[in-house]
Amino acid sequence: MLKRYEDLNEIQLDVLKEIGNIGSGNASTALSSMIGKEILIKMPEVKTLAFQEAIESNGAPDDIVGAILVNLKGDISGMILMLTEKNFADVILSAFFGESDVDLLTLNDNQKSALSEIGNIMSSAYINAIATLSNLSIALEPPMFTADMLGAVMSVPITLFGEVGDKLLCINKTIQIDDHEYKSNMLLIPTVESLSVLFSRLGVS
Template sequence: MFFDINDLNNMHIDVLKEIGNIGAGNAATALAKMLGRKVDMEVPKVRIVEFKDVSDILGGAEMIVVGILLKVYGNIKGNILFILQIDAAHILVNMLLGKPLESKDDFNEIEISALKEIGNILTGSYISALSGLTGLDIKPSVPNLAIDMAGAIISVPAIEFGKIGDNVLYIETEFKEGSNRVIGDFFLIPDIESYEIMLRALGVLG
């Protein structure tokens, strides 16, 4: 039977939320270790959204954001997109490099490299949660980083949407360090077959 992501019910969503909770917890722990600071997190918001709405979620197609895009291979296939607003990216990089938090100069090569590492660690945290809960072998590619308009960044995985679904798993996570708040938007964009494989591995499909 062909699986339609629009048929996901509340039980499926609850299981996907668990992936979000564990992934965000892993990410907060990894971020704290990387920054050498205590990092807390709010309970992540997890939902299935239509791909066409992603730009609006990020503040509009012309909003300049930092995007980290990677592919996943192994038992499931698809894309992962992790988005940080520019201000949030500056805060994280400034913390990591010991710069004044209010510094908002254009990112230099060292800061771009730091952003890639932050993105790598955060996306790896979600992949680890997904792999741990499903028992599936999930291999990430080397991440690509872009600082561009949201519409341009999401057009990369959008090209593949002729042959896969129109919906993505969206996890919004708010990290807190003292009075600083950083929101990261995580989008899991597996192909339709991979959604079914994931849900079967989690025991919610027969």
């Protein structure tokens, strides 16, 4: 039985990478059909990182990010945390409301809803892929949005899942839209207990 993220072995990390690949592929297709642009994603990175590194792999701790958090329940618990930089938020919002040049800290309710909904749909697509693959039942709670310092936002998964070990498992992906690379990361953060469920279902010990 897996107890800490740092105890994951190479094979298990490879499996998670493949899951991240399939999940984020699905999520990107969903995003592409919503905003009508071609989207490429890079091969996701799967890393167990010390808390501070987990933050810094996404930017400086005081960088301002938009964050959409979707809580996972059912056979797998954990969360998806989608981080968007300003430029990526503009691309999404321009698809909804026309030309966009927002300040993440002063978004109006419509803009927050639109970003939350994108996060929700992408998370659903991501999770559906995993659920189908593993034949597990995974439910998503409604998305929550905030814009704040990267470190403060990431303290949420870190405190919720960092109790036992000193590292966090992040399945990260970077998005490319129309040749421009965006630092929009979707972090899948399953609980340690859920990983055991997932591995046993997939026949990986």
